[in-house]
Amino acid sequence: MNSHPEIDETDRRILRALRRDGRLSNTKLAEQVGLSTTPCWNRVRALEERGVIEGYTALLNQQALGLPDTVIIEVTLERHDDDMLIKFGQGLSELPEVMEAYLLTGDYDYLIKVAVAGTAGYEEFLRKKLYKLPGIRHSRSTFVLRCLKRAHSVEP
CATH class of the missing domain: 3.30.70.920 (Lrp/AsnC effector binding domain/regulation of amino acid metabolism (RAM) domain)
Structure with a gap:
C-alpha cells in the first residue's frame, strides 16, 4: 500500500507551474492552476511536507560565473x-x-x-x-x- 497520498491532476498543475517559476506568488499560482488562494497554499504546503517539493533554488549561469x-x-x-x-x-x-x-x-x-x-x-x-x-x-x-x-x- 502506498504510504503517500496520490498526486492528483491539480497537484500536477501546481508542480508544473512551480517547476517553470519557483518564485510564483501564491496568488499567481492559484490563478494559473484554477484554485482560490487558501486551497492552493494548503496543497503547496502538503506537497512540501510530503517531500514531493524538496526545496527552491536559484539557477546560476556557469558562463557568468567564469566556468563556461x-x-x-x-x-x-x-x-x-x-x-x-x-x-x-x-x-x-x-x-x-x-x-x-x-x-x-x-x-x-x-x-x-x-x-x-x-x-x-x-x-x-x-x-x-x-x-x-x-x-x-x-x-x-x-x-x-x-x-x-x-x-x-x-x-x-
Missing part, C-alpha cells in the same frame, strides 16, 4: 569497500566545481559533472582537486560541446 565549460568524468576506484566509497563521496561533495555526482553500476564507479574554465581550468581541477581524493584507479573525461536539454526535476 562542462566536463563529464567517469571514475573507477581502486577498492569498493564502504570506507572508500564514503571518503570519496564526501570528498566529491566538498568540491564546488562538481555539479552532479552519481555512484554507478557498470564499467565506472562514478559519473561526475564538473564546471571548469577551459582546458587549463580542467587540468587544474584534476591535479589540485580530483586526483587528491583517495582511491582513484582510473578516470576518463569528455568535454560537453553543447547542452541539448537541462532539467532539474522530472515533468510531473
Whole structure:
C-alpha cells in the first residue's frame, strides 16, 4: 500500500507551474492552476511536507560565473569497500566545481559533472582537486560541446 497520498491532476498543475517559476506568488499560482488562494497554499504546503517539493533554488549561469565549460568524468576506484566509497563521496561533495555526482553500476564507479574554465581550468581541477581524493584507479573525461536539454526535476 502506498504510504503517500496520490498526486492528483491539480497537484500536477501546481508542480508544473512551480517547476517553470519557483518564485510564483501564491496568488499567481492559484490563478494559473484554477484554485482560490487558501486551497492552493494548503496543497503547496502538503506537497512540501510530503517531500514531493524538496526545496527552491536559484539557477546560476556557469558562463557568468567564469566556468563556461562542462566536463563529464567517469571514475573507477581502486577498492569498493564502504570506507572508500564514503571518503570519496564526501570528498566529491566538498568540491564546488562538481555539479552532479552519481555512484554507478557498470564499467565506472562514478559519473561526475564538473564546471571548469577551459582546458587549463580542467587540468587544474584534476591535479589540485580530483586526483587528491583517495582511491582513484582510473578516470576518463569528455568535454560537453553543447547542452541539448537541462532539467532539474522530472515533468510531473
